[in-house]
Amino acid sequence: MFTLTDKKAIVTGGGSGIGKAIAVILAKQGAEVHILELNAENAKQTIAEIESIGKKAYAHSCDVANLQQVKAVFEYIGNIHILINNAGIAHIGKVDTTGEEDFDRIMNVNVKGVYNCLNQAIPQLRKSGGGVIINMASIAALVGIPDRFAYSTAKGAVKAMTMSVAKDYIGENIRCNSISPARVHTPFVDGFLQKNYPDNIEGMFEKLSKTQPIGRMAKPEEVAALALYLCSDEASFITGCDYPIDGGFTTLNN
Structure with missing residues (x-):
């Protein structure tokens, strides 16, 4: 089960944390993994871990907030079957303590970066006859989190983009879901x-x-296991859904 043999996957922000865990598990299950990462050293570490289990992966230096860079990398990689939109940055602050510069920085990476990759992924997924997109949202898109105004705003946008893409491309065999970790x-x-x-x-x-x-x-590997399932053929009936993986945070915190 959950085999990804002959599948080609892009994982943004795959150099550390959740992105790294997803890149490793997709490679372990047979996918050809391409990591888009701003931090080249982190990307090398992920590649080394994947190679240590006898698999191959590729690193690409890319700022997801820059459409031209994203376009060049996606065209170089070619047709894909899986996109994991994981790259993102955090910010602490309320609306009145969040400066315009910080707000724009969060939007550029966490919203425009996701748009850039979605925009370039759709043509490549079409070449493969369809595929899977997973966007990394957050419980901050679902409930109020103190001092996370800009981050919550961005993740709310990611969740909304997920539903829009799922609706627009369901007829082209492209599934789109999001994961919302605590x-x-x-x-x-x-x-x-x-x-x-x-x-x-x-x-x-x-x-x-x-x-x-x-x-x-949560452990990054637990989030990665959910991502693996959603990428697999076993989840072929699932699209347009958000999956909280939160240890009960959104439902049991009374």
Whole structure:
């Protein structure tokens, strides 16, 4: 089950965290994986991990917010079967503490970056007779999260784009779904704690972990397993859906 042999996949932001875990599991299941990553060193590490399990993958330096760069890379890769729109950046702030520059930066990467990749993916998916798109949204698109105005706005847009694309291309055998994680233990979380709470890293990690009713953060590999299922033929009846993977955050936090 869940074999991706002879499938070609693009994973944006595949150099670390959730993107890395998705790139690895897709390759493990037989896909030819192409990683679009701004950080070349991170991309090399993901490639090395994939090669260590006897699979091949390819890294492409690309800023997803730049349409010309995205266009060049997608045309170079050619026809694809899977797109994982994972690249994104975070921001902390309320609406009155979020400056225009920061707001534009979040929109450029988290919204326009997704648009750029969707825009260039559709022609390549058509060449393959269809395929699968997964957009990485967030529980911030579903419920109010304190101090996450710009990030929540962007992820709400990602969820809406998912539904629009699913509707528009259902007749072309292109499925589109989104995944909405709660907190996931990634290098970003470790860096955030080191920067903001250097004297209380363990305490804050525990506090953040317990905001999920299940009592811990997700592992990147758990999100990747869901992505694998949605990419597989076993999920061929699923499109236009958002999947919270949140340890009960959106339904059990009363």
